Amino acid sequence: MKTIGRRIRRTEDARLMTGRGTYMEDLQPLPNLHHAAILRSPYPHARIKGIHTERAEQMPGVKGVVTGRDVARWTQPFPVGVTAPVEYYSLAVEKVRFAGEPVAVVVAKNRYLAEDALDAIEVEYEPLPAVVDIEKALEPDAPVLHDQVGTNIANDRTFDYGDVDGAFSEADLVVSHKFNFPKFSATPVETYGVIAHHDPSENHFTIWSNFHGPFTLQSVMAAALQVPSNRLRIIIPKDIGGSYGIKSGVFPYMVLMAVVSKKVGLPVKWIEDRQEHLFASSSGTDRVTWIEAAVKRDGTITGLKMKIVDNVGGYIRAPEPASLYRTHSNTTGAYKVKNLRMHTVAVMTNKSPTGLIRGYGGPQHYFPLERLIPMIAKQLGMDPADVIRKNLIAKDDFPYRTASGGMYDSGDYQKGFETVLECAKYDEWKKRQKEARAEGRYLGIGLACIVEPSGSNMGYITMALTPEERAKSLPKSGCAEGATVSIDPMGGISVRISTVPSGQGHETVASQIVGEVLGVDPHSVRVIAEMDTSTSPWTVASGSYSSRFAPVGSSAVYHAAQKVRKKILEIAGKQLQVPSEALELKDGKAIGKDDPSKSVSLRRLIGSAHWNPQALPEGVEPGIHETAFFTIPTAMPPDEKDLVNGSVTYGFVADAVLVEVDPETGQIDILDYVTVHDAGKLLNPLIVDGQILGGLVHGLGGALYEELAYDANGQFLSGSFMDYLCPTATEIPPVTVKHLETPSPLTPLGAKGLGEGNTMSAPVVIANAVADALQPFDLSIDTLPLTPDRIWSLIRKAENKQPILEGEK
């Protein structure tokens, strides 16, 4: 039965809708669990002169208090992939570097008592000047966060591809602008949670957490805890209440609770609260970009120069500064630009540390790149759609090698772009806009085309190092993932995946794939999504990030199922006395392709593998338990010229948006949003559309509402959901999603990753539409989020500078 590619309802749903999911806070894996509460710094930057814990230790139910001194004694700073000597521990040691940084931990019988005791801890601080602004942190007299580093720069690299100077000297026009992208999060509704248990008899740690690794961070944690990696067992429950990348940032707390468990000699549970989460969990970086484009009179972009500076907060921590490099291979986006110069900088300031987030680096990158297109169009007197058309990579150019080394596997960008214009009725929108302007209303149209990378190459993270620095250690490449398909003696089919889903329906899609390959009903296949580093088939790349399930994780499942299929057919071939190639699996049977009278039930074949191994064909092992690991060969290490293919598959997204802006209030109303996707073959369109819409709304939040805001002194201003605004149902515009399916030649099912694309495109396409709406005013849209307050202020400023065009009002 054909099940791959069908809109199949999710197997996860029944338990999640009846309250029978198993999330982190629901777990009680050990007796005598105690609860931890964390004391946090009220200062953004201060020296810790003393911590007095005696009173807290005497309080009822309290079992122990842990401070930075314990953490410095029992752990090493977390390793990070830059050469700057930054020391980051799970608890502040000597100094705090952001408001909300953990300073001490109390363990007590329950959370209420642990929180009571926090009030009894006295910390003496010596406040220091703080810096949160990217450009200020780079000034020579800025407060320095890490004395041993000497500056606030954690990483600094330059790249030069093609003939950039030639392109700029021959340009008819140079367009340049500076853009500011804000710090925002994804605020999963479930906060971080950790249970840690130290067994002193074996010096073995077991940690349960709603982390979505292990990927490279298991080794980072083992290094911090100074144990061999097989003494750090990480277990991740099958249900995670959303992550969108953010929960990778739980790893410092996993190490912290491991140390706490070791010191107090008890298993410890910690559930973060919402204020802690907003203050100090993780987020995307805020970024300043200086961008310059060399342009020909006909709109052709011949060269790009970019300086990008990411704010990684108080401590650079793994996998940062990867936010700078995740889109490095697709810097030139959907356009044929061969000359590129980049300067990438990671700066540390007194904000909370950053990490993975849906779109990782993409929203920050496409905001300046795609904002530039209408700016170029305006200067040349062209329609932005024509500037896009002029520069899009052509269908025949695939596989396309980008200036920085990316290898776009497949696509038809022209078709995608023309489809979005057609669905949006672009010409009609332009007519509506003209009519509205005549009535004194401000409608605007935004367009954006982006390339959506998926399936990260482990090697891209090493772009933070120079080729010489990289040459000193083992090259890094690949995107490997493992999966196991097994069948028990009574015929029950199980699949073990290591893709650590947090709502993306991996159990459903894995059962579709295995069901189809083995010719059984997918509902009969049981998928185990729980991750256990002691027993799951995992690699250094395993986890949920970079939309890697569709290109990589599902491919591992497919190959493991194929191994099982091959084995079953071999057994059937012997029993039926026909070559196994003449058989297929269908409706629970092995059956002759040309001779249906040759048939034997799957159950019987499986039974012989378990109950009667003597009858197996020669060379076939007993039992049915096959593991496959899958990687894609184009995920090569970066070369000595800094060329890198940072992802294995590249999808395409084209967006068109129509907005209306009220100049009296600054309010933005999104009238229509059309998005066209090409993510290769879709594995389950029901899940696909859900992922796309979720990613779009995340991007919409970043465009219009969400910001982790700080005042100039480093005090945090968005510590509750009343201050940090997330989109709700009433803010969602009409959205039309269309699909093209250009298969990837690199994955067995032709699938590419998806779900991050609109997080990357929505901020800029909305900004383009707003800028278009406000063309009659002399103002620039170069900073997000586009709050009514910001728009209103821009309009008032523009009005004071130059009254709005005659006849407009």
Add this chain to the structure above:
Amino acid sequence: MKLKKKEQTTICLTVNGRRYVESVEPRKLLSDFLREDCGLTGTHVGCEHGVCGACTILLNGSAVRSCLLFAVQVDGAEIRTVEGLDTEGHLNPLQEAFSEHHALQCGFCTPGILLSASELLEYNPHPTTEEIEEMLSGHLCRCTGYKGIVKAIEKVANRNPKFTHES
């Protein structure tokens, strides 16, 4: 009721048709009480300040946030949580519609939304799309973008005029 800070007090209430007599501290949140003392971990806590809506339950038929109430305040009340919506594993029409329209991904916010939607449909069996969105605006979902949820509720509203959360 006058109580001292840490003095335990006994409360008696009905949750999903089962009677509970339990001793609690006055400061214990209803959400913690349901999860820890009743073992009903389907009620999720997302913000503890009444914005995200994940902890929503039905208190004497009305949708309320269990993180904004103390357990001692509900002495004598009748409560329904997400565990009380299905019948021995058989999903109710609202749950069926949620699955059909992919109205949930991670599922963490879903219990609260199901209960608020149940309340809405109980008192207003044919809500307009705007009324559904208005109700939903009291809930944060970071996965779905809400459209599937709206469609699922619309489907139940149109198909089954006599829908109640007990069907």
